[in-house]
Amino acid sequence: MASLPQLLEEDIKQLDAALDDLLVKSEASAGLIIDKGGFLITQRGDFQSFDTTSLAALAAASYAATQYIAGIVSETSFNFVYQQGLNFSLLVQNVDEHCLLLVIFKANASVGAVKYFATAIISQVAEQLRVARERDPSASLDLSLLNIADPSALFQKKNH
Amino acid sequence: MAIINQATKELQIKIVYYGPALCGKTTNLVQVHANVQTANPEGKGKLVSLATSSDRTLFFDFLPIEAMAIKGFKTKFQLYTVPGQVIYNTTRQLVLRGVDGIVFVADSQYDKMAENVESLANLEDNLKSLKLNLADIPYVLQYNKRDIPDVAPIEYMEYLLNNRDVQVPSFSACAHKCEGVFETLNMITRLLLNKFINEAGRKSA
Numbered sequence: 001m002a003s004l005p006q007l008l009e010e011d012i013k014q015l016d017a018a019l020d021d022l023l024v025k026s027e028a029s030a031g032l033i034i035d036k037g038g039f040l041i042t043q044r045g046d047f048q049s050f051d052t053t054s055l056a057a058l059a060a061a062s063y064a065a066t067q068y069i070a071g072i073v074s075e076t077s078f079n080f081v082y083q084q085g086l087n088f089s090l091l092v093q094n095v096d097e098h099c100l101l102l103v104i105f106k107a108n109a110s111v112g113a114v115k116y117f118a119t120a121i122i123s124q125v126a127e128q129l130r131v132a133r134e135r136d137p138s139a140s141l142d143l144s145l146l147n148i149a150d151p152s153a154l155f156q157k158k159n160h
Numbered sequence: 161m162a163i164i165n166q167a168t169k170e171l172q173i174k175i176v177y178y179g180p181a182l183c184g185k186t187t188n189l190v191q192v193h194a195n196v197q198t199a200n201p202e203g204k205g206k207l208v209s210l211a212t213s214s215d216r217t218l219f220f221d222f223l224p225i226e227a228m229a230i231k232g233f234k235t236k237f238q239l240y241t242v243p244g245q246v247i248y249n250t251t252r253q254l255v256l257r258g259v260d261g262i263v264f265v266a267d268s269q270y271d272k273m274a275e276n277v278e279s280l281a282n283l284e285d286n287l288k289s290l291k292l293n294l295a296d297i298p299y300v301l302q303y304n305k306r307d308i309p310d311v312a313p314i315e316y317m318e319y320l321l322n323n324r325d326v327q328v329p330s331f332s333a334c335a336h337k338c339e340g341v342f343e344t345l346n347m348i349t350r351l352l353l354n355k356f357i358n359e360a361g362r363k364s365a
Contacts, residue, residue: 006164037258039172053224064254154227154349156197
């Protein structure tokens with residue numbers, strides 16, 4: 001299945017190492033790598049209080065909307081989205097055609113520093129994702145583990 | 161496009177509920193959220209709705225849920241709706257990005273048939289703008305609001321919406337009573353998983 005991206009343990013290790021490096025240097029709270037379709041790929045840092053699944057979906061949608069806005073004002077692209085809050089701020093930065101980097105940091109931290117260190121890991125993250133996409137999926141993809149015991153009832157309704 | 165994470169043994173799949181305005185797309189997600197059984201509390205996420213003050217979908221609704229009965233892999237489905245109103249076409253294109261499967265919800269009322277047909281054509285156009293083809297994507301039809309008087313016969317809706325070389329599964333539903341909601345969801349997830357397994361099998365053969 002050439003079009004189905006799969007991430008192996010080595011990919012996640014590399015991505016997590018890049019995120020850890022970013023968090024140490026920028027003193028950000030959490031870093032997430034997300035697919036532009038809204039999937040969360042991996043996350044590091046202190047994200048216990050955040051619903052990161054929803055965060056990934058919303059950030060991907062927000063970034064996509066921003067790209068449309070860029071087109072309307074005749075820009076080819078806005079490469080990052082920054083949201084400033086009272087307690088936390090967010091930076092969403094483009095990684096490549098398919099993925100984004102989302103950084104959550106304390107509102108009193110410098111967005112310039114976060115952006116500088118985020119930009120520094122972008123190429124490393126993009127390269128690892130490229131390796132994952134170009135890997136021959138038939139070499140290690142084994143969906144036989146997806147043992148569908150009863151496909152007619154993957155989702156069951158509660159009995160009231 | 162779905163993502164397989166071999167490190168965490170997770171498969172993530174995106175399903176989009178599409179259809180004309182007020183056909184019941186959000187109601188489907190609300191009913192799934194309210195009634196789905198999950199093996200653990202983390203198996204069902206929050207239902208996120210980006211709606212206007214009058215409860216019309218502005219951007220999308222989003223519900224992450226984990227399927228039961230799949231061993232070996234955590235299979236996470238992300239359910240999205242699109243805004244049905246004609247003016248929000250750009251938003252519909254954004255939500256369709258990375259779609260794996262589609263539930264087309266049609267309104268069964270006679271006077272909504274033109275809107276159903278227009279919305280299905282709009283879906284095909286929007287997929288084309290993403291270089292996708294409806295014929296290549298697993299999808300199912302749901303004929304909603306069957307409990308309202310003066311609905312069109314199923315055969316007529318099949319003729320209008322399912323009149324293709326390969327017919328897709330279709331379900332009658334009264335989404336606000338949760339009738340047909342789980343049948344529809346189970347069918348699209350089944351089609352998707354079969355597609356992944358078949359394609360993986362072909363690759364490794």
